[in-house]
Amino acid sequence: MTKVLLEISGIHKRFGGLHALNDVALTINQGEIYGLIGPNGAGKTTLFNVLTGLYQPDEGKFTFNGKDLFCQKPYIVVGSGIARTFQNIRLFANMSALENVMVGRHVRTKASVFGAIFRPPQVKNEEAAIRARAMELLEYVGIPHHAEELACNLSYGDQRRLEIARALATDPQLLALDEPAAGMNPKETEDLKELMQKIRNDGVTILLIEHDVKLMMGLCDRIAVLDYGKKIAEGRPEEVKSNPRVIEAYLGVAPE
Amino acid sequence: MDIFLQQIINGLVVGSVYALIALGYTMVYGILQLINFAHGEIVMIGAMVTITCINFLIGHNVNLPGPLLLALGLAMAIPVTMLLGYLIERIAYRPLRKAPRLAPLITAIGVSIVLQQAAMMIWGRNYRAFPAILPSDVVEFGGASITTLQIAIIALSIVLLIGLFLLIERTKMGRAMRATAQSPDVARLMGVNVNNIISLTFMIGSALGAVAGVLVAANYDQAHAYMGFMIGLKAFTAAVLGGIGNLGGAVLGGILLGLIESIGSGYLGDLTGGFLGSQYKDIFAFLVLILVLIFRPSGLMGERVAERA
Numbered sequence: 001m002t003k004v005l006l007e008i009s010g011i012h013k014r015f016g017g018l019h020a021l022n023d024v025a026l027t028i029n030q031g032e033i034y035g036l037i038g039p040n041g042a043g044k045t046t047l048f049n050v051l052t053g054l055y056q057p058d059e060g061k062f063t064f065n066g067k068d069l070f071c072q073k074p075y076i077v078v079g080s081g082i083a084r085t086f087q088n089i090r091l092f093a094n095m096s097a098l099e100n101v102m103v104g105r106h107v108r109t110k111a112s113v114f115g116a117i118f119r120p121p122q123v124k125n126e127e128a129a130i131r132a133r134a135m136e137l138l139e140y141v142g143i144p145h146h147a148e149e150l151a152c153n154l155s156y157g158d159q160r161r162l163e164i165a166r167a168l169a170t171d172p173q174l175l176a177l178d179e180p181a182a183g184m185n186p187k188e189t190e191d192l193k194e195l196m197q198k199i200r201n202d203g204v205t206i207l208l209i210e211h212d213v214k215l216m217m218g219l220c221d222r223i224a225v226l227d228y229g230k231k232i233a234e235g236r237p238e239e240v241k242s243n244p245r246v247i248e249a250y251l252g253v254a255p256e
Numbered sequence: 257m258d259i260f261l262q263q264i265i266n267g268l269v270v271g272s273v274y275a276l277i278a279l280g281y282t283m284v285y286g287i288l289q290l291i292n293f294a295h296g297e298i299v300m301i302g303a304m305v306t307i308t309c310i311n312f313l314i315g316h317n318v319n320l321p322g323p324l325l326l327a328l329g330l331a332m333a334i335p336v337t338m339l340l341g342y343l344i345e346r347i348a349y350r351p352l353r354k355a356p357r358l359a360p361l362i363t364a365i366g367v368s369i370v371l372q373q374a375a376m377m378i379w380g381r382n383y384r385a386f387p388a389i390l391p392s393d394v395v396e397f398g399g400a401s402i403t404t405l406q407i408a409i410i411a412l413s414i415v416l417l418i419g420l421f422l423l424i425e426r427t428k429m430g431r432a433m434r435a436t437a438q439s440p441d442v443a444r445l446m447g448v449n450v451n452n453i454i455s456l457t458f459m460i461g462s463a464l465g466a467v468a469g470v471l472v473a474a475n476y477d478q479a480h481a482y483m484g485f486m487i488g489l490k491a492f493t494a495a496v497l498g499g500i501g502n503l504g505g506a507v508l509g510g511i512l513l514g515l516i517e518s519i520g521s522g523y524l525g526d527l528t529g530g531f532l533g534s535q536y537k538d539i540f541a542f543l544v545l546i547l548v549l550i551f552r553p554s555g556l557m558g559e560r561v562a563e564r565a
Binding site: 104109 | 431432435441443446449
């Protein structure tokens, strides 16, 4: 039985005269890897920003796990179980790798001025638990040896992994990855693919933007294609690949 | 030699107070890239509230040791300034958060003037004496002297600085503050309530400012509605000298500025052949500001601007 995890419909987002998202609808089922592709400027990242609360859509419906998340604040969205990474890596550059992941635990733990200043035992315990969980996640993504290094000193591939660990620290049900393989060599891409499959097998649904078509075809259960802010196709990878509208969007119309 | 030592002691006392105030500027700048010019007025109001509170207690024949009276005064002044810091951000800066950076800067100057005038309406335009409740024993050593009050000022500053650094480096809240300073959008996505963190930053800075204001007033035995202006500018200079946005830099800048000012003013008369006396010590703070802005705008410990962009 497939259970619908995320459902959006009729989503519009305009920036002045630009209609960045035009009546976009999609559903993501629990446990799948859902791909989002489209030419540059198609609105993929805008859709990500809407789904994670960074942008407020102009109209539409957005439910996640049965909860209405339309126009909600980012910390509500992340609290509901959606986490993301960024196309251009956005780590806290001057904090250690471990601390980056610890910040990700923020949404799942309590914070009070009182607790921070007087540090009663439960606060100390919580802090220790945060640290332990963050360390676990660094191991999970394969970079425990970099825990104490500043995020900005990590290699590019490791920064990507760190960003994924930080997103996982929020205990997401849906992990949204914005071009995680961008700039990676084939070996790194293959490792990343394995990591994404591991994450999915551990019960986290994945929404993925990626330009690496080979990677997408081999990894995704379903793919949606955006072009000029509209969804022009959706389906299993092989269906999408042979869809004439998709070929047209990427390559232009074939001459008769 | 003894004059030199004496000026170093004076410099450390003044410098530690500058450091406390400079932290308020630099913390807010680190998170919002805003110069909160009203911070000097917070310092002044902290001093004024404390004096009023102590006088009230003395007037009602409360017989307590001086340091305890001072603590009670501070216990009143700190919440007042924290609330004020919160309100200033909420009313004057938050609505302008997406406005061009010049707008909140001008608002900050406006808030500063409003607070100054309000203080003058409440406490009058004359100097207010700081109640003589604190022991002023003098410790002599090496030909120089230091009062117990000055020792207390330095000690209290050190305790507060260590406390602040522990809060920022070791606690979850501090981590959220650092994360917000580096990237508010991403911090938001990690579940950090950025608005709360910003409010908190203003409140912590204001509390430190209030303590600093009381220490200054106690050291000079007086307070005045205009006192926040000059001390605010100097602490701002200290923050720029250390590298604005950098906490360690604010402390270093504060102490350096205190030392430069103190040593400079001690020898100013000799240097100018008696033409300028030590009352011109303010020259040094602003000379430092100008030199830093020309030769090292990012400050001693500041990041290069390109890294922030």
